[in-house]
Amino acid sequence: MTDDATDVAAERAATSGDGTEERSVAVLLDVLPNGRPDDGRPGYQKSPVAYALGESSFGLYELSLEEDADVSVSDRIDLDGPAVSRYRKVSFDDLTRNAAAEIEYAVEAIVDADERRFVDFYNEAEPITLRLHQLNLLPGIGKKLRNRVLDERKRGPFESFEEVEDRISGLHSPREVILERIAEEIREDDLKYRTFVGRGE
Template sequence: MTTTDGGSDGDPPEAATDDADTSEGTESEAVDRRYAVVLDYLQHGRADDDRPRHRKSPLAYALGERDFRLFELTFTEDADVSIGDRVVIGPTEARDVVDGFKQVEYEDLSNTANAELEYAVEEIIDADEDRFVDFYNDAQPITLRLHQLNLLPGIGKKLRNNILDQRKRGPFESFEDLEERISGLHNPREVLVERIMEELRDDDLKYKTFVGRES
């Protein structure tokens, strides 16, 4: 399913849920920019678009940095974009090369975008490690029997309780700190990558912790 927004005319509803940055200057001049990472750039549009080439706009598939939404972007005529680039998708007045966008689902991605997706997730986590370490610090119960930590691959009741006990003694400072303090938790970064990829691929998951949620 594809959800279309008014990306070319104003700030879409999900614009409040992609990665933030603050421009230099006074507080009144600060702009909360939302970024996406380009997964695939199609200079001449989609192959299944039967219009003449000169009538097809360049487009890209991209991953929102703040809440891992997937987008199809269109660009200005002078855009110079490559796979892996970070582009501003909101607010409208802060955009440079992006002309408009719409939210798409995992199955809408091109083969190249699909292949790049996990690398992009890893890069987003690496660029903001504190945010993702804080998931281990801040995760809460979902129901009386289910905890957010239990949604992570390989984390059962025993390991969950170990994490909860350890964080009472002090917050985790890094992935390395997590691995050192939690016996049996191997590569906590990769655990998050695996969960995020699962949430991206399976639109019918009952609980989503990272994809489509404001952080």
């Protein structure tokens, strides 16, 4: 197996609740119709290139597109579909400036399209160590707010971000802190703990 094939295995292996394989879908961050500017080959030898954010594990990808691919920034694209000839995992530092600037918008689109998946973080977050809980990784959540979430979820699961905010006194932006944490995990390679990015990789 090549490195490229290994790199994309996690996005391809994402499974649904019934164990069936899901499509590998990503949100486009930038599209370069004439290929990468640092590619020294003649233009006729270069394929269109795009950068994308995987929906299941928030992996970053460089895509080689087919010449006739009709795609734009913010489009959802099937990584194994006809528009993509191949793709590989990349780091945040490999992105173009435009792609990096689109990260927050793409994360927001992914979270809003599958709110329940991220609300369930408040229902299912677990201790990491004796002193540190997954909830503490969210910006602004200290011991008191963490304990309020843990106490409140014993009464019943949260069904929406709005319900989290209504039931947890002092937690005013449950959606926004999730967005902020995901973006941080995408950008920072040296974080000790990751809650959202690379899950299942």
